[in-house]
Amino acid sequence: MDDQRIIGLIQAGKDQEAFKGLYAYLPKVEHLVRQNSGRSGDAKDIFQDALIIFHRRVRSEGFVLTSSIGTFLFAVCRNLWRDELRRRNKAMGEWKLDAEADEPADLTALLAREGEFKQAEQALKSLGAKCVDVLIRFYVKNEPLALIAKALGFSGEGAAKTRKYKCLEEARKRYRLLVATTVTTVLSEVEVQHP
Amino acid sequence: MRDELHLMELVDRYLDGSMNAEERTAFEARAKANAELRELIDDQRALREGVARVPVRAAATKAYQKYRFGKPGPWAAGAVVLAIVVTTTMLLWRAQNLSANAESTTDLNAQNARVLDDTTGTHLDPLVLTIDPNSDTTLVTPNGIVLDIPRGAFTDSLGNAITAPVRVTLLEALDPLDIMKAGLSTMSGDTLLETGGMFYFDAQVNGKKVRIDPSKPITAMVPAQPGQGDMQLYQGAKGADGLIDWRDPKPLKKSLVPVDITTLNFYPPGYEAKLAELGQDVMNKAFKDSLYFSFAGALERMLLFGPSENNVLTMAQAKADSTYSTANNGPACRCWRRPGQGQGDLE
Numbered sequence: 001m002d003d004q005r006i007i008g009l010i011q012a013g014k015d016q017e018a019f020k021g022l023y024a025y026l027p028k029v030e031h032l033v034r035q036n037s038g039r040s041g042d043a044k045d046i047f048q049d050a051l052i053i054f055h056r057r058v059r060s061e062g063f064v065l066t067s068s069i070g071t072f073l074f075a076v077c078r079n080l081w082r083d084e085l086r087r088r089n090k091a092m093g094e095w096k097l098d099a100e101a102d103e104p105a106d107l108t109a110l111l112a113r114e115g116e117f118k119q120a121e122q123a124l125k126s127l128g129a130k131c132v133d134v135l136i137r138f139y140v141k142n143e144p145l146a147l148i149a150k151a152l153g154f155s156g157e158g159a160a161k162t163r164k165y166k167c168l169e170e171a172r173k174r175y176r177l178l179v180a181t182t183v184t185t186v187l188s189e190v191e192v193q194h195p
Numbered sequence: 196m197r198d199e200l201h202l203m204e205l206v207d208r209y210l211d212g213s214m215n216a217e218e219r220t221a222f223e224a225r226a227k228a229n230a231e232l233r234e235l236i237d238d239q240r241a242l243r244e245g246v247a248r249v250p251v252r253a254a255a256t257k258a259y260q261k262y263r264f265g266k267p268g269p270w271a272a273g274a275v276v277l278a279i280v281v282t283t284t285m286l287l288w289r290a291q292n293l294s295a296n297a298e299s300t301t302d303l304n305a306q307n308a309r310v311l312d313d314t315t316g317t318h319l320d321p322l323v324l325t326i327d328p329n330s331d332t333t334l335v336t337p338n339g340i341v342l343d344i345p346r347g348a349f350t351d352s353l354g355n356a357i358t359a360p361v362r363v364t365l366l367e368a369l370d371p372l373d374i375m376k377a378g379l380s381t382m383s384g385d386t387l388l389e390t391g392g393m394f395y396f397d398a399q400v401n402g403k404k405v406r407i408d409p410s411k412p413i414t415a416m417v418p419a420q421p422g423q424g425d426m427q428l429y430q431g432a433k434g435a436d437g438l439i440d441w442r443d444p445k446p447l448k449k450s451l452v453p454v455d456i457t458t459l460n461f462y463p464p465g466y467e468a469k470l471a472e473l474g475q476d477v478m479n480k481a482f483k484d485s486l487y488f489s490f491a492g493a494l495e496r497m498l499l500f501g502p503s504e505n506n507v508l509t510m511a512q513a514k515a516d517s518t519y520s521t522a523n524n525g526p527a528c529r530c531w532r533r534p535g536q537g538q539g540d541l542e
């Protein structure tokens with residue numbers, strides 16, 4: 001599938017179809033990860049994250065494709081895997097691939113933000129299916145509160161709204177906790193490196 | 196609503212861009228003076244992005260399953276007949292091209308897995324799910340084992356078919372890391388086997404183990420690496436020391452091997468030979484197809500009525516019947532009637 005067609009599918013909301021085409025790039029990423037002390041399962045996970053990042057990029061305003069999708073996905077995966085290795089405290093000397101010229105310049109900043117979004121996603125998912133359902137209906141599907149209340153069995157719009165913000169509030173608490181834990185980990189690594 | 200919740204609603208409106216210019220300026224001024232509010236805005240923005248990621252990730256997961264199972268790859272097939280269900284089975288195989296049928300499958304990931312006593316300590320996540328034995332079931336595990344469980348496959352100890360829901364537990368260790376993590380051995384007596392992977396299958400009703408009807412075997416297909424030659428199927432027996440001895444090797448049954456549809460020859464037997472005999476160009480596929488399709492109707496009638504001298508008569512009869520049915524505003528299809536019989540055949 002060519003790049004323009006993939007982008008067209010994502011913009012039309014046919015995510016699954018687009019992703020199916022993009023999985024053709026997975027073997028290359030698998031190779032990269034396997035060469036750098038990972039397993040193909042790891043490759044699958046970071047590739048999925050890369051797909052989500054690409055998806056957001058396409059759906060954001062003023063999107064222009066500056067490199068081929070394959071190049072972008074590969075660059076993202078390479079960075080994600082490098083971060084993952086760092087997180088796992090593997091010897092960084094083993095890393096064979098440094099940043100290359102074809103990487104988008106703003107990739108590091110982009111990935112830092114996406115990392116936060118992923119933590120938010122994890123915090124949300126830990127709340128349980130009902131909260132996630134309410135929030136998806138509200139923020140992603142833009143369903144009116146009356147419809148959400150009816151579909152999920154709330155007594156009325158007010159109840160649905162309160163529930164939504166309570167979910168969001170609880171998600172925020174957990175998200176802050178996740179962020180705090182990550183910062184601590186990074187700090188302790190710094191201490192190890194510079195005793 | 197409490198004040199905090201009200202504030203979150205305000206942030207939502209700010210992030211949506213649904214505030215008017217006046218509101219917006221006021222809100223931004225408030226945020227500038229209030230670090231806590233700025234943090235709330237940042238967090239809420241991240242959480243909204245997090246919400247948006249959930250369905251996208253679900254789509255990616257589904258796409259991965261389609262990508263993986265839709266791709267014809269090296270597969271192995273073995274028809275497994277287990278006399279007693281509780282056996283750990285090692286599947287060793289012959290590399291074959293067999294594509295898995297992704298249709299009508301039950302997604303194992305969707306099921307809540309519960310750890311059973313006899314599967315603890317393996318460090319493998321057991322897949323536990325309940326299936327209806329009154330219909331055919333196809334299971335696809337995350338690592339790609341495909342199990343075909345036919346209707347009525349399970350019986351009780353007396354041989355009566357079980358109709359109550361059956362709880363199935365599956366463990367799979369296909370790659371070396373999983374096998375090592377699970378502490379599985381590959382010994383058969385004193386001989387070391389080369390393994391292509393192992394799986395464990397258990398079926399119970401109300402805590403009692405069930406049997407498999409020998410006339411309705413469960414078929415297991417296991418992903419294979421190419422180049423693994425004459426693999427065989429072993430049954431595992433767990434010893435008192437917890438190690439598994441692999442016994443009773445059986446050769447694998449060859450299942451259907453799919454071939455590319457474009458390589459199939461759909462011409463009737465002797466068709467090409469006859470064309471060659473008549474001096475036609477048998478290398479010209481377009482001509483052969485055209486000629487074959489031009490006889491399609493005739494062949495259909497041949498199949499319907501049989502090749503007999505009475506064909507002319509029966510065809511005339513059929514034509515009369517079809518005229519009759521259309522004249523009477525019959526069904527939209529043309530109905531042909533077999534001479535001497537009352538039932539109609541749809542063409």
